[in-house]
Amino acid sequence: MRVVIAEDSVLLREGLAGLLTRFGFEVVAAVGDAAALVAAVREHRPDLTVTDVRMPPGFTDEGLRAAVALRAADPDLAVVALSQYVQHSYAGELLASGQGRAIGYLLKDHIADVAEFVDKLRRVAEGGTVVDPEVVRQLMQRGRDPLGRLSAREREVLALIAEGHSNAAIARILILTEAGVGKHIGSVLTKLHLPVSDDTNRRVLAVLTYLRGQQ
Amino acid sequence: MTPGTTLLRAVLRPRFLASAWPWRGIAYAASTAAASGVLWLLLSGPAAPLVLAVEVLRPPRAAHHLLLAAVLGLVGVGLLALVGPGLALAVARVERWRLRLAGDGPAPFRHTGALGTDPATWRTGTLYTDPATWRAVAYLLLLAVVAPVWGAVLALIALLVVSTPLSVHHHVVNLHSPGTAVGRTLLGLALIPVLLYLAAAFGGAHAALARLLLCAEPDPAAAELVEVARSRARLADAFDAERRRIERDLHDVAQQRLVSLTMQLGLAKLDLPPDSPAAAAVASAHEQAKVLMVELRDLVRGISPRTLRELGLRAAVEELAAGSPLRVRVDADAGRFTPTVETVAFAAVSEALANAVKHATATEAVVSARRSGGRLTVQVRDDGCGGADPARGTGITGLADRAAAAGGRLLMSSPAGGPTILRVELPCAS
Numbered sequence: 095m096r097v098v099i100a101e102d103s104v105l106l107r108e109g110l111a112g113l114l115t116r117f118g119f120e121v122v123a124a125v126g127d128a129a130a131l132v133a134a135v136r137e138h139r140p141d142l143t144v145t146d147v148r149m150p151p152g153f154t155d156e157g158l159r160a161a162v163a164l165r166a167a168d169p170d171l172a173v174v175a176l177s178q179y180v181q182h183s184y185a186g187e188l189l190a191s192g193q194g195r196a197i198g199y200l201l202k203d204h205i206a207d208v209a210e211f212v213d214k215l216r217r218v219a220e221g222g223t224v225v226d227p228e229v230v231r232q233l234m235q236r237g238r239d240p241l242g243r244l245s246a247r248e249r250e251v252l253a254l255i256a257e258g259h260s261n262a263a264i265a266r267i268l269i270l271t272e273a274g275v276g277k278h279i280g281s282v283l284t285k286l287h288l289p290v291s292d293d294t295n296r297r298v299l300a301v302l303t304y305l306r307g308q309q
Numbered sequence: 310m311t312p313g314t315t316l317l318r319a320v321l322r323p324r325f326l327a328s329a330w331p332w333r334g335i336a337y338a339a340s341t342a343a344a345s346g347v348l349w350l351l352l353s354g355p356a357a358p359l360v361l362a363v364e365v366l367r368p369p370r371a372a373h374h375l376l377l378a379a380v381l382g383l384v385g386v387g388l389l390a391l392v393g394p395g396l397a398l399a400v401a402r403v404e405r406w407r408l409r410l411a412g413d414g415p416a417p418f419r420h421t422g423a424l425g426t427d428p429a430t431w432r433t434g435t436l437y438t439d440p441a442t443w444r445a446v447a448y449l450l451l452l453a454v455v456a457p458v459w460g461a462v463l464a465l466i467a468l469l470v471v472s473t474p475l476s477v478h479h480h481v482v483n484l485h486s487p488g489t490a491v492g493r494t495l496l497g498l499a500l501i502p503v504l505l506y507l508a509a510a511f512g513g514a515h516a517a518l519a520r521l522l523l524c525a526e527p528d529p530a531a532a533e534l535v536e537v538a539r540s541r542a543r544l545a546d547a548f549d550a551e552r553r554r555i556e557r558d559l560h561d562v563a564q565q566r567l568v569s570l571t572m573q574l575g576l577a578k579l580d581l582p583p584d585s586p587a588a589a590a591v592a593s594a595h596e597q598a599k600v601l602m603v604e605l606r607d608l609v610r611g612i613s614p615r616t617l618r619e620l621g622l623r624a625a626v627e628e629l630a631a632g633s634p635l636r637v638r639v640d641a642d643a644g645r646f647t648p649t650v651e652t653v654a655f656a657a658v659s660e661a662l663a664n665a666v667k668h669a670t671a672t673e674a675v676v677s678a679r680r681s682g683g684r685l686t687v688q689v690r691d692d693g694c695g696g697a698d699p700a701r702g703t704g705i706t707g708l709a710d711r712a713a714a715a716g717g718r719l720l721m722s723s724p725a726g727g728p729t730i731l732r733v734e735l736p737c738a739s
Contacts, residue, residue, distance in 0.1 A: 103565035109572050116576065153557070154619045178564055179606065181616055182631060183624050202564075203602050206571035206595065208579065232631040 095219055098138055099124040100131035100145040100157055101176070110144065110205070117212045128156035135164055135171065142219040147177040147184060158184050165191040172219045174198035176205070180229050186306060189225065194299040198224035198258075223258035223298040230256040233305035243285055251278045252286075256301045260294050315412035315520075317513030325509070326502060334509030337410040341515060342460040344407065345452050348400065352453065355392050358385035394437060397445035401523045404448065408524070411516030448522040451515070459511040466504045473497025538714075542649070545714040549613075549652050556613035564605060571598040617655050621645045626658050626676055633662050635671055635691070641678035646685060650735045653711045654678065654687045657719065657733040660704045661689035669693020669729055680737065684717075688732045695727035708733070 097119045101107040104126070111121045119142075123134035127150045135143055143164070145157040161173045169192035177184065177199065185199045198218040204226065205211050214224045230253050234241065244252060247268075254264045265275040283290045288300050316337065319330040362381035365374050473494060480490035574595040581588040617625035623641040630637035646654070658676055665671040671693030678687045699705040699721060709719040717735035 103561070103569070106565045106569045106572075109569040113572060113576060148560075148615075153561075154615075178560060179610060179615065180628070180632075181620075182628060183616075183620055202568045203571075203599065203606075205568055206575050206599050206602065208572060208575035232628075 095142060095216075096120045096122045096138060096140045097142045097144060097215075098122060098131065098134045098140040100126070100128070100134075100143070100149065100160075102126045102146060102149045106202075113205075113208060114144075114212070114215075117208075119215075126150070128160040131157065131160050132164060142172045142174065142215060144174045144176065144215065147175050147181070155184055158188055162188060162191050165197075169193070170196065172196035172221070174200060174215055174218050174224070176200055176202050178202055180226065180232060182229070182232070182306070185225070185229055186302075189223070189299065189302060194223050194295045196221045196223075199229065200224065200226045201228055203228075217258070221295070222260070223295045225257050225298065225302065227253070227257055230305075233302070241286075244282060248278055248282045248285070251275065252282050252301065255279065255282070255297055256305065258294065258298045315513060315516065316509050317517050320506060320509045320513055326505060331505040331509060333410050334505065334512045337407070337512040337516060338460065338463055338508040340407060340410065341452070341456050341512065342464070344400075344403070345456045345460065348449070348453050351396060352389075355388035356385060358382070358388065393446055393449070394442045397449045398442060400449055400452065401445040404452070404519055405523050408516055408519055411512060412520070444522045448519060451518055451522070456515060459515070463504065463508055463511060466500055466507065470497055470500045470504055538716075541714045542716075545711055546649055549648065552613045553618070556609055556615070559605070559609045559612070560615075564602075564609065567598065567602055567605060571595065571602060574598055611659075614655065617651055618648070622651050622654055622678060625651075625655050626678065629655075629659055629662060630674075630676065633674075634666055635662065635674050637662065637674045637676060639676045641676065642680050644680065646680075646735075646737045649715050650685055650737050653708075653715050653717070653735060654685060654733060656711065657687055657708055657731060658689055660708055661691070661729075661731040664697060664704065665689075665691035665693050665729065668697060669695065669727065671727075671729075683736060683738060685735045685737045686732065687735075688730060690728055690730045693727050693729055694725075695723045695729050696725040697721065697723035697729050705731075 095118070097114055099107060099110050099114070099121060101110060101124075107124050107126065111124045114121055122138040122140055125131050125134050128145075131143070131145055131149075134140075143161065145161055147155055147158045149156040158175055161175055165171050165173060171192075173188070173196070175184075175188055175198065178201070180201065188199055189197055191197065196218055198214060200211075200214065204214070218224050233256070234249070234253060241249070241252075250268060251264060254267060259267065261272055261275050261279065264270075264279075265272045268275070270278075280290055283297075286301075286304055288304060291297050291300070316330060316334055319325055319328065320334075322328070325331065358381040362378040362385065365378045365381065473496075476493050476497075477490045480486050480493060574591060578588065578591050578595055581591055614625050614629075616628050621644070623639070623643050626641055627639050630639050645651070658678075662674060662676075665674050669691055671691035674689060674691040676687075676689050678685065680686075697705070699709070705719070705721060712719040712733050712735065715735055717733060720732045720734070721730070723729040
């Protein structure tokens, strides 16, 4: 799997490249700013792009802007944005691009759990959606009455849906049968008046949109 | 402030005539005459109805003449009232500039009322109520009525001086009276210093009055207070800039290195046999590094929130609310404010929410931020137990100081039993 990495900190960039190489990715380019990222993606057409949100020259959201622009040109481009903090405005903008397919928004903290991090990258590269658990936790915290009607287990299921997990993955994490998970999911979506859909990505977007509207 | 030399003081000096002051006196007197002339031209429009009214009232007059004169008079007075103050302030600007001819000292201008020196900020209401406006109108009368009188006296003397050669020529050639010619010559010569002294004296007196009416003497204490307030605001801003620098340094260096380090530990953990002693040590180091990442992130965010700088107050407050254990409803106007206003407003919300969690055992809070009438009002209300005492901690006191430095104020109400309401009002250009 061919990857382009954009990260302005040399140490972290080299570290990420080493990590991904070790797990069998082919790092075709590792660059330090947004302009180089755009150029590298156009040149290599990678299977996955991993970019820092904050990069030179302005150190605000250059990486994210570049990612959104690249996805506007090519909605199938798989992108994972890495951020030091949860910034809901940025996360929302990125996740909304390309109907939520092949997109990830992760805190840099989660690079530390290397195996899980690599697993998340693979899921995005395969067209999945990955939302940082911290984003979901914050979104669920501001929720109001409808969320209060969910059972504890249903809330767990909702969080995992929002993070982009498939039914099978949720079943594995919660140690349930897939049929049991399917029942929970149906119940959650019904209680929140959301359309019941088997498409994981659509489901993530619907749940996130719902949670974001809950303030 | 030490007053510089003025025309009026220079006249009294023994070596007056040998200095440049006579020429400055002449220049000031001549330009006063010109200014007076221009002023009359400008006034002729609005004053025309009044002149017409006087004409109408000349005998023989009938009853309808009185009515017409009254209407014309009213229109004239109205026009003068309408354009007078604005004209007076415009003239005052020119005259303050011209005062430099009549004195070396600075001619500072300080409105005692709400008007600034920038005409763009004047509003009609303050224009008519500001004492400075009416002092400028008084000066307008001085320039229009009194200045022509002394100007005429000076002009007469100047005419006598200038016409001396012609007059002497006339006496010698036509009248053959050399005695008178000598007398006329002496008179012309004698009048030169008289003219110079009188021009300086009249001009100096006019300038002194102008200074009195147009340039309020700045109160040294007030000037000092303004400077103190400015330096306080500068200190607060410098403090904010320093926090932003620390945040940037921590983010760019420490946080990236820590992420990298934690990742390496995570990798090392993978390669170690799970039951080896090293695996346990590395796993422990990995966990500690992860905790440190979270702690460092919270610390850095506390120092200077990025979202506030990049996306503004509403986005930053919404994120703060999302991260708070309370259920927080945010009702904030969009739009950006100056960095100082945003920083102080955000600090207030952050402090209020933190206090609500720590001391008030609240479960809900409502944050509002509204801009109206050049003022941003931020309010945080929680459902906690109240009884907050600003004197107990430095947080609220520090916030009040920051608000005051930004030209605003902080209000807090926290009766025992709750609710606690914290409000910050900050001036912002609307």
